[in-house]
Amino acid sequence: MTTEKKQAELIREISGVEPLKCMKCGKCSATCPAYNEMDIKPHQFVSYVANENIEALVNSKSLWKCLSCFACIERCPRNVQPGKLIDAARQIVLRQKGGDYLKDEEIPELLDEELPQQLLVSAYRRYKR
Amino acid sequence: MLKIAKKDLASLFALIKESGELYLPVKVAEQTNFAAYEDGAEFDLDTLKSVKSPKDVFFPQSETLYTCKNEGKTIKITPEELVDQPFVVFGMKACDVGGIEVLDRVFLSDPVDSFYAARRAHGTIVALACHEPEESCFCKVFGIDAAEPVADVATWMIGDELYWKALTEKGEALTEKVSSLLTDADEQVVENEKTAIRAIIEKLPYSDLSLEGWNGDAVAEKFDSKLWNELYKPCLACGTCTFVCPTCQCYDIKDYNTGSSVQRYRCWDSCMYSDFTMMAHGNNRTSQMQRFRQRFMHKLVYFPANNDGTYSCVGCGRCVDKCPASLNIVKVIKAFGEKGE
C-alpha cells in the first residue's frame, strides 16, 4: 500500500467520511465563507481524498484556511461532510509534524479583527495539543 | 462373602467384559447413567441414583423389531435378531432390581415379549446396596430393602472395598469367572453396613409414607376423586417421570423410513403425552388431568389389581428428583392421605 493510499484511508478513518457518497453538486463550495482564500476548494477536497491525491492536499493552503464553520457539513445534501475531511487532513499533518502548527505567541498577529471570538476558541482547541 | 479392593474394580470390569457386554453407571458430561462399559469410560459407583433407571438394559428406549424392504413389487420382512450373548449389569440398586421384577410381570407373562425375555435370560444382575440413601428414597414403603438387594449377585461398597455375594446360579457362574480377583471377606463388616443403612432409612422423610387405601380394589373411589383436578395442574405433560422411572413399561410402535427400507421399531411412550394411545378415532384420555390420573392409578391401583397386589412403584424417588414441576407420586399419595380419600 502506498503512503498516499494509507493516508487517504487514515483520513477516512479519522473523519468517518465516505467520499464516494459525494454527488459533486458543489454546495459545500457554494456555501464556504473562506472559498476565495483556498487553492483547493472544499468540493475538491472530497475528490482529492477519493483519488488518494493526499500529498497535494496536505500541502495546500486551504488546509489552514478552513474556518471549521461547518457550513459545508450542515448543508451537504449527501452527508459527505467535507469539513470533517479537511479537519482529518489537518490531523494527519499534525501527527506527522508531531507538534503544534502554530505557537501560542504567533497567533495574535495572525488574527483578523473581524474573526468571531468563538472561532478563536475553537481554533485553540483544535490546533493546540 | 467375597471382596475386592475398590482400586481393582477396573480389572474386575475388564475381566467381566471379556465374556460379554458389561453395563454399569457411566458418567458422561456430568450425568451418570447405565451404559455399556468401554475402555476409558468413567464409571461412577458413588452417585446413588443414575438419572435414568437401568431398565433400558433389558427394555431399551428404542429397539427395532423388524425391517421391511421392497424387492420389486414384493416386500421382504426381516425380523430383528434376539440377544443371544450373555451380559452383565453391574451396580443396580435394590429399587432398580425391584423395577425389573415389575417389568417381568408385564413382559414375561403371556404373551411373552421375546425381545425382553431374551435379554433377561442372558443378563446377570450384580446389585449394589445403597451406602448412603437420600431424602427422595422411599423403597422401604414398598418393602424393598436397600441394604440387602436381591439379585444374581449382591454387593456392598464399604470403605475402599467392594463386598461380593452370589445369590443365584447365574451369580455363582459369574463369581466363578472372576474368582481370581476376589478374596474372602468378613461377613460381619457387611452386617454392620446393613445395620447402618437401615438406620438411615428409618430417618428418611418419606419412610413413613402410608399406602393405606391404595390397592387393586380402590378403582372407583380413587378414580372419581376430585383431588386429581387440583393435583395435575402444575403438570407440564412432559415425559420425564416416565422415562426415568424403573417400572414404566409403555411403548409405542412406529415405522422409520430409511429410504431403502422401513424399520418397525418400538420406543418408550409416556402416558403424560397427548398422543399416548392415540387411535383413529382420537384419544381415550382427552385432558391432562386424565393422563395424570392414569399414571398414578396404573401404578397404585390397576397394577396391583392385576398383579396380586404388587405396586408398580419401587420408591426409587427419581420422579421426586427430576419432575420439572416438582410433582411426584409421593405428593399424590400424601394428598389423598391428608384428605382421607
Added chain:
Amino acid sequence: MSVNNEFKPKIVAFCCNWCSYAGADLAGSSRLAYPADVKIIRVPCSCRVNPMFILRAFEKGADGVIICGCHPGDCHYSTGNYYARRRMTLLFSMLDYIGVEKGRARVEWVSAAEGVKFADTMNSFVSKIKDLGENVRLGDIRCKN
C-alpha cells in the same frame, strides 16, 4: 485421493420456480455441464424451504444441500428471499456451531438469466462437497445401509 474420486456426493438443490429453476433450465438449454450429483427440487420460492427439509435431506444421507432463489430485491413474491436469507443464515450458523463442516449447506441467488452462474455454482458446490467428503456428522445411521 482415489477414494475422493469414487465419492459420488448426494446433493439436493432447492430452486425457486421463478428465478433459479429457470436459471437451471437456461443452463440446460445452453448445454452448460455440471455434475449429475445435483438433483433439483422445485419450490415456489426460497422462502418455502423449511429448515426441516434441509435437516431431513442430511438425515437421509444427502452430502450437501443448496438453496437457490431470486436475487434479493427480485423475488417474485417481493419479500420471500429476504425471509429465506435470515432463516438460512441462522440455520447455517447453528450447523456450524454444532460442528457441521462449513459449506455443507449453501444459499445462492441465481436469476433466470444466469444459466452460467447456475452451472458454475453447482460445479463449485459439488467440488466443495467432494472436498468435505461424506456427510457423517448429520445423518441417521439407519439410512446409511
Added chain:
Amino acid sequence: MQRIGVFVCHCGSNIAATVDVKKVVEVIRSEPGVVHAEDYQYMCSEAGQERIAIAVKEHKLTGIVVCSCSPRMHETTFRKAAERAGLNPYMVEIANIREHCSWIHKDINEGTEKAVILARAAVAKVNLNTPLYPGESRVTKRALVIGGGIAGIQTALDIADAGYEVDIVEKTPSIGGIMSQLDKTFPTLDCSACILTPKMVDAAAHEKIKLYTYSEVEKVSGFVGDFTVDIRKKARYVDADKCTGCGLCQEKCPSKKTPSEFNRGLGNRSAIYTPFAQAIPNVPVIDTDACIKFKTGKCGLCQKVCAAGAIDYTQKDEIVTEKYGAIVVATGFDTIKLDNYDEYAYNQSKDVITSLELERVMNAAGPTHGHLERLSDGKAPKEIVFIQCVGSRCSDDRGKPYCSKICCMYTAKHAMLIRDKYPDVNVTVFYIDVRTPGKNFDEFYRRAVEQYGVNYVKGQVGKVIPQPNGKLLVQGSDLLDNKQILKEADMVVLATAIEPNKDVRKIATMLTASIDTNNFLTEAHAKLRPVESPTAGIFLSGVCQGPKDIPETVSQAGAAAIKVVGLLAKDKLMTNPCTAHADELLCNGCSTCANVCPYGAISYEDKQVNDHGIRETRRIAVVNNALCQGCGACTVACPSGAMDLQGFSNRQILAEVDAICR
C-alpha cells in the same frame, strides 16, 4: 394408494441421446404406486397426449408423471391433457429430465441414473398429490379510483370507455389535481388547463363515471373482486343538485381572507368557494373555519343571495358504502415543506418561491394575472435564479433521497417562458446534473440554452441572503470554472422535491398495500408488474408509485386501467389452488404467519373447534385464497406446521427429498 402412470419422453434425441429412456421406464415400473410406464418420441405432441389419455382409461390412473422437458415449458400442456382424460390437472407432476439432465450430462449411464432418480422423486410427490380445485370468487364490475388528478381522471376515463362503471373519490372540492395548477406543460408548452379541462369535463359527463368530490375513503374491507368501501362525503353546505354555479355567493361572501389552496397560498379566496374557475363540479363548498355564519352564527349572506336556494347550513357528512371489484390508487403528490432549508431563505423572503408557486405566478388566472413580478413589491424582476435539486437527492433527513425527475424539465420550461416573454430578464439556473431522458426533452433543454440564452451553471447554491435593498444575494459554485459565484437576484425559484401525498400512508394501510420508506406505494414487481400493488386488486396510477411527468402519468394511468379492465372483464376469478391453508387443530393463532405474508392474505377468526373432544373457541388463521399467491413464507414461519401449501406441501417436498437421498 395412487395408481400412477409414468410417461417418458424421448424429445426426439434431445433426451434419448443421453438418457436410456427404455431403462428409465423399466426401473420406474417397480416403484410403489406405479402401475404403468411407457416411453414415446414426443409426449407433448397430439399423439403423445392421446397416449396419456388412453393410459388413464386403460389403467385407471389416478396420477401422472411425465418425464420430459421443464415444467415451465409443458406443465400446462400435460395438465390440460390430464384434465381432458378426466383427471384432476393437479395430479400431474413433471420430472425435468431434459434441461436438468439430458442436456447437461454427456455420459448415458450418468444421465439415465439421474433421470431415474428425478422420476422417482416425481412419483413420490404424486403419491401425495391431491386433486386441487381453483377457487372462485365473483367480481363486482365496478372500479374505484382514489384521487382525481390527471392520473385518476385518465384511469377512470379509460376504464369507463371500456364499458365499466368507475367512481372517483377526490378529497378536494374539485377534480383536476396538481395539473390544474400548472400554467404550461413541457416539452410542447401547451397550456395545461387547455388540455386538462376537456378531460375533466369528459369525466364528469361520462355516464359510467361517478364523482365523489370533497370526499374521502373511510374504510376498506374485502379483497380482489369484492371490496366494500365506505366513502365519507364531506358536507359542502351547498346542495349540488340545486346549485347553478353562478358564483354570486363567492362574490358576496364577506370573508375573503383565506389563503387560496389552489394558488398555493399566494392569493386569497372567500369562505364559500370553488377552488378555481373551471372547477368540476362547479359547486362551491363552505369552509367552516373561515365562514362567519359558522363561527358566529351571524351573516348567512350566501344563503340570502342564492337564487337557487342551494345553501344548506345543516348539511352533514354522509357515509356512502359501495362495492368495487378493483381499486386504483392515484393519490398524487405535493411539494415538500422547506422549513428545514433555511439557507434558501424561503421563509424569509417572499421573492424566494417554489416552482409550483411560479406556475401560479405565470398563470393568467393566478394571483398576479400572469405578470411576472416580485411578490414582495410587485416590481418586475431583472435577474432570476433557479436552484435545482432542492430537497431531492438528499441523503440527510431534510430532504428525499430520490430524484424528483420532473424539475429539470419544468425549470427549462420556466426559464424559456420567462426569456421568451421578458427578454430583458436574465435567467440563471444552478444545476447539479441536467436530466432529460424523454422524447424531445434534451432538445427542449438545449433550446433553453441555445435559443433563449438561459445561463446554466453547474454547481449548487450554498445560500441565499436577502439584502437590505430587497435583492437576494445568491452564493453558489461554478464547478466548471472552479469559482464561487455571488449574484444579486430579484427572484429565486426553488425546484422543490416532490413527495407522495400525505394521505397515502393512511390509504395504503386501509388497502393493505405496501409502501416504501419514501411513502411511495410498492409495485408487485418493479419491472414486470409496475402498475399493480402486491395486494391483489389494488392498482397504482401516477406519482403515488414514483415521480413521473404528465405523459408518463397518463401512460401509467392507461396501463392501470387496462389491468383493471382485465380484472373486471372476468365474471369470476379463478384463484390459484396452490395456496396456503391452516390446519385448524394445529394453529396457535400467534400471528407469525400474517407477519410474513406479503399479500395480507391471512386474517384471524375466533372459531369453535373440536380438538379430539375438547371444544373451545380459538383464534385461528384464515387464508383468503383470492389473495394468497402461494409463496409459502407462512409455512416456514409457522412453528407448529399448521400452515401448509397445497401443491407444495411439506410432505410432498419431504417425499421428494427422501426419494433423491435414497
Added chain:
Amino acid sequence: MQELITRAKELLENGTVARVLGWKIGDLPYNPEPAFFETAESLDKFVYNGFCGANLSKYMIEASKLEGKTLVCLKPCDTYSFNQLLTEHRVDRDKAYIIGVGCKGKLDVEKIKKTGIKGIVSISGAEADSACDTLEIDTLYGKKSCAYGDAMLERCHVCKGKEHKIYDELIGESRDTADKERFAEVEMIEAMSPEEKFAFFQKELSKCIRCNACRNVCPACSCRKCVFDSNKFDSAQKANVDSFEEKMFHIIRAFHVAGRCTDCGECSRVCPQGIPLHLFNRKFIKDIDELYGDYTAGAEAGSLAPLTDFKMDDAEPSIVNERG
C-alpha cells in the same frame, strides 16, 4: 412473602381476582410446585423462596381461558415471557393480574447436590426475604453449607436485569445477581474447532431422553401441538434411537423459538440430564443481535420478531463461513 400473601388474600376477597397462580410449599425443603389457589385459606400453603424458579407465564395460557382474572406472580425474567405470549395472542392481558415479585436469584438443588451434599433435611437462607449469602443445610449426614451464588441457576448468573417489563403491581426486593458474561459460553464453543464442537454437542445430546421437558416448560414452545408430535413433517419419531434425532429436535426447537426465546433458562433448569440447552437458544440470540441488531424478545409486547422481519441489506448466509 407475607406481604405477597396478604395482598393476594385481599385481591381474592375483594373479587379482583378469581384465583392466585403462585407456588405451593413442597414436601422437601426444595420442591415447591406451581399451584393455583382459589381461597384465602389455601394461601396458607403459598410459598415464595429461592426454589420457586418455575416461570409461571406459560400457565397463563390455560388460565386465560378461565372465568375471571388470575393473579399471577411473575419474576422479572418471567415478564419477558409473558410479553412474548401476549405478542403471540396466547395469553389474555385482561385475564391476568400481574404481581411482579422480587428476585434474588433462583436456586438449583442439583447444584447443591453436585457439591456432594445429600440427604437434605432442611435448608435455611433460601427465603425470599432473607439477605443471606450462604445456605445452611441440615442433612442426614451432618450440617453443610453452600454459598448462595454457587447454588444459583445458570440463568441467574447472566440475569437480564431485575426490571419487570409488565405488571400491575410490584412486591418484594430484588438483588442483582448477574456476575457472568451472558455469551461467554457460546463464545467458548464458537472458538472451538469443528471437531471439538461436534464432540461437545454429541456428548451432551447423547444424554437426551426425549422426555420433552425442555419443550413443555418453554413459554415460547406454546404450540397447541408440537410439530414433533404431529405427522406434518413425518417428524413424530419420539425415540432417541440415534443421535441425529436429538440434533434435529434441538436445532429445530431452537430455530422455532429463535427471536421469540426470552432466554428464561427454563429448558436448562428442567432437563433431567442437565443438558445446557440454553446454549442453542443463546447462540441464536447472539447471532440475531450481531446480524440484525439488538433484540430482546418480550422486552416489549407487540414487537416484530427478527425472523418475521428483514432488511434489504441483511447479511448473506455465507457470512457464517466468513466469521471465525
